[in-house]
Amino acid sequence: MTDAPSTAPQNDSRTAGHGADLTDGAAADAGVYGNAVLLAGRSRGAYLQLPVLLLAASADVGAFLQVIELVMRRQSQRVVLMVVVGFTATVLCLAHLAGSFLRGRAVGERSGRHLAAWTCLAVWVGLGLVAFWVRLVVHSEPLTGAVPNFSADALPATAAEPDLSSVLPSAALFLALYLATGVVAAVGGYLTSNPVRAAYVRALRAYRRATEQAAASAGAYTGAAAYQRMQLVAGQNAATARDVEQQRRRAFAEDLKQYARVLVAQRAQDPAVTDALFDRPGDRPSANGSRFTRQAPTTTSPIPGASS
Amino acid sequence: MTRRSSLPMRLARTRGAGCVGLLLLAGCHSGTRPPSTRLQCADAASTPLAVAVGARSNSAVPVLPDATAALLRDTAWAGQKVTFIRVDGEPEMTFTDTFRSQAGNEQARHDDFTAFLQQLQTAFATKTRAKISEADPLAALSEAARATPPGGNLVLLDSGLQTMPPLRFQDGDGALLEAEPDEIVTDLKQQKALPDLHGRSVVLAGLGNTADPQLALNTRQRNNLVAIWRAIAKASGARCVEVLDDPAGRRSVAGLPAVSVVQIAAPPTPQPCGETQFSERNNVGFLPDQADFRDEAAARTTIQALADVMRHGRQTVELIGATASVGSAQGRRDLSRRRAEAVRDVLVDLGITADRITTRGVGTDWAGYVPDLGPDGALLPGPAAENRKVIARLSCPRG
Numbered sequence: 142m143t144d145a146p147s148t149a150p151q152n153d154s155r156t157a158g159h160g161a162d163l164t165d166g167a168a169a170d171a172g173v174y175g176n177a178v179l180l181a182g183r184s185r186g187a188y189l190q191l192p193v194l195l196l197a198a199s200a201d202v203g204a205f206l207q208v209i210e211l212v213m214r215r216q217s218q219r220v221v222l223m224v225v226v227g228f229t230a231t232v233l234c235l236a237h238l239a240g241s242f243l244r245g246r247a248v249g250e251r252s253g254r255h256l257a258a259w260t261c262l263a264v265w266v267g268l269g270l271v272a273f274w275v276r277l278v279v280h281s282e283p284l285t286g287a288v289p290n291f292s293a294d295a296l297p298a299t300a301a302e303p304d305l306s307s308v309l310p311s312a313a314l315f316l317a318l319y320l321a322t323g324v325v326a327a328v329g330g331y332l333t334s335n336p337v338r339a340a341y342v343r344a345l346r347a348y349r350r351a352t353e354q355a356a357a358s359a360g361a362y363t364g365a366a367a368y369q370r371m372q373l374v375a376g377q378n379a380a381t382a383r384d385v386e387q388q389r390r391r392a393f394a395e396d397l398k399q400y401a402r403v404l405v406a407q408r409a410q411d412p413a414v415t416d417a418l419f420d421r422p423g424d425r426p427s428a429n430g431s432r433f434t435r436q437a438p439t440t441t442s443p444i445p446g447a448s449s
Numbered sequence: 450m451t452r453r454s455s456l457p458m459r460l461a462r463t464r465g466a467g468c469v470g471l472l473l474l475a476g477c478h479s480g481t482r483p484p485s486t487r488l489q490c491a492d493a494a495s496t497p498l499a500v501a502v503g504a505r506s507n508s509a510v511p512v513l514p515d516a517t518a519a520l521l522r523d524t525a526w527a528g529q530k531v532t533f534i535r536v537d538g539e540p541e542m543t544f545t546d547t548f549r550s551q552a553g554n555e556q557a558r559h560d561d562f563t564a565f566l567q568q569l570q571t572a573f574a575t576k577t578r579a580k581i582s583e584a585d586p587l588a589a590l591s592e593a594a595r596a597t598p599p600g601g602n603l604v605l606l607d608s609g610l611q612t613m614p615p616l617r618f619q620d621g622d623g624a625l626l627e628a629e630p631d632e633i634v635t636d637l638k639q640q641k642a643l644p645d646l647h648g649r650s651v652v653l654a655g656l657g658n659t660a661d662p663q664l665a666l667n668t669r670q671r672n673n674l675v676a677i678w679r680a681i682a683k684a685s686g687a688r689c690v691e692v693l694d695d696p697a698g699r700r701s702v703a704g705l706p707a708v709s710v711v712q713i714a715a716p717p718t719p720q721p722c723g724e725t726q727f728s729e730r731n732n733v734g735f736l737p738d739q740a741d742f743r744d745e746a747a748a749r750t751t752i753q754a755l756a757d758v759m760r761h762g763r764q765t766v767e768l769i770g771a772t773a774s775v776g777s778a779q780g781r782r783d784l785s786r787r788r789a790e791a792v793r794d795v796l797v798d799l800g801i802t803a804d805r806i807t808t809r810g811v812g813t814d815w816a817g818y819v820p821d822l823g824p825d826g827a828l829l830p831g832p833a834a835e836n837r838k839v840i841a842r843l844s845c846p847r848g
Contacts, residue, residue: 206556207556210554210555210556210557211556211557211560213553213554213557214551214552214553214554214557214560215551215552215553215557216553216554217553217554218553218554218555220553221553221554288515288518288519288522289518289521289522289566289569289570290512290513290518290570291512291513291518291521291569291570291573292510292511292512292513292573292574293502293504293510293511293512293573293574293577293578293702294504294510294574294702295574296570296571296574296575297566297567297570297571297574
């Protein structure tokens with residue numbers, strides 16, 4: 142029961158992949174997704190992608206936060222943070238999906254993923270450009286905690302609009318970070334996307350679940366079967382006892398009938414009656430297998446516990 | 450008004466939220482607040498602040514010292530009123546505002562605050578410039594006190610050389626610079642000219658920082674000027690007084706109304722034959738009502754010059770003591786004589802034989818006496834300082 146998972150799902154993975162994800166392109170699983178033997182695990186790069194993505198997401202949060210705070214001036218810090226996290230998740234998801242869809246296209250899938258991939262890319266680029274523009278336009282002097290200069294003959298230097306050269310570097314860095322994290326997410330999506338493996342993982346998971354359920358129910362089943370067997374034996378024993386008792390009681394009834402005939406014959410004192418009573422065909426044997434022997438009635442009742 | 454947490458705390462909180470996982474982003478500075486000199490006196494930023502700024506002629510370009518600039522910034526951040534007073538011939542309030550922000554998050558609030566700080570800086574640079582000739586820091590201090598309730602903080606940023614009554618430092622060739630601070634306070638009290646500073650913390654900055662054409666003050670004059678203003682602030686009921694001594698250049702804000710120059714006479718040097726006056730002006734000053742030098746070492750250095758002149762000649766010297774109009778006439782003569790004898794003792798100690806020296810005290814009965822009593826009989830500190838001196842008359846042998 143427990144030795145099946147290592148082989149059965151792997152053997153079925155290709156068909157599972159067909160059924161679940163690869164609706165078309167039979168060459169796909171045989172080609173790029175190919176080797177079913179390699180489907181059992183993930184590469185080191187796939188595991189490395191997760192922390193890299195998390196770091197990239199935190200970097201994006203840091204980069205977006207200041208901008209969104211300035212754009213949404215009236216909103217509280219918590220709301221701004223929620224927006225930033227949501228925005229970050231959205232752009233990273235878009236990049237990741239674009240990578241996945243492009244991978245599907247690379248292996249020859251002919252569904253609507255081509256359009257989806259370019260749509261995701263376009264939206265991702267659009268959001269990045271908007272964020273870059275906002276970063277460029279919405280400028281904020283960082284409050285560093287330095288003591289401001291108060292002089293009677295010097296106006297503050299930042300009273301005028303900041304020129305492009307002062308804000309462009311930070312905005313460019315912001316855009317570079319956006320592109321970098323997006324590329325990380327997209328490349329990760331491209332390299333780790335494998336519908337066959339996904340189907341395999343699903344099947345493996347379902348098989349493991351079923352196996353665990355079977356293992357959990359096996360004990361209960363064994364107990365129930367033993368109980369059933371015990372009930373069966375008890376039933377058979379009861380039937381046997383019932384048959385014996387029935388036989389015994391039938392014999393006793395026959396004895397009583399015979400006894401009644403004797404009494405009737407004694408009372409009648411008529412041979413004809415006696416013959417009629419005893420010489421009938423089909424008379425049943427007594428309980429001990431002998432024919433009833435005529436005996437003088439005794440004062441003792443044959444019925445246990447009854448008085449004459 | 451809602452109470453806000455301190456600015457450094459806000460900064461730390463914002464940085465913590467904004468710098469998650471990334472320290473290299475532009476606008477995400479990890480620098481901490483640079484250590485600035487904290488004020489001993491006016492350290493509470495949770496009360497209104499008024500700054501009297503002497504952007505005027507003869508006074509160095511006013512620049513708030515770091516400690517007071519930090520106080521101003523923190524006061525604004527705390528949502529307290531900030532007021533600027535113009536120091537000139539007729540001081541008046543030229544700017545007052547309170548920082549308010551409708552921002553819902555820290556960054557936006559900081560952005561608003563940065564704009565407010567720039568507004569303050571602009572007002573400081575443009576609205577504090579003198580419009581009326583002469584300078585009246587005392588009235589400016591009074592205006593600042595009016596703009597700030599008890600418990601608030603006042604900053605006076607000026608050279609402190611007032612040229613308007615009741616403190617005309619330009620009179621008597623800057624005699625007030627030699628005057629006793631207590632006598633000046635007494636005089637101001639009698640004139641009911643002290644501002645009401647009760648409950649306020651007062652910070653004095655820039656005192657003695659003069660600009661051309663006003664001559665620079667020497668250390669003694671500067672110290673006495675500081676002592677005068679400190680005494681005035683204390684006598685006016687200030688909760689505490691702190692003096693910041695920040696150096697400044699010799700340049701004033703250009704194109705402003707004129708202010709009288711306080712003429713500071715050069716200290717007299719002994720002539721081989723003739724008269725030399727020893728007074729506070731050349732470090733031979735005495736403690737009030739005593740014949741003890743205020744600074745014996747400095748006095749000895751000055752008198753050394755006289756001794757050098759006499760050592761190379763055969764002159765005799767008559768030391769004539771004079772005093773201000775304090776006490777009885779006999780008392781004044783006694784005091785002035787003892788002061789002349791004090792100078793004589795130094796000369797003898799420096800090697801001049803006693804038979805070449807004669808002393809006498811004239812009190813206020815001498816030709817050079819400057820009237821030092823007002824119409825109501827009150828002592829005038831400036832003239833009184835001029836009268837406190839010892840005159841050395843060197844007589845050269847005939848032939």
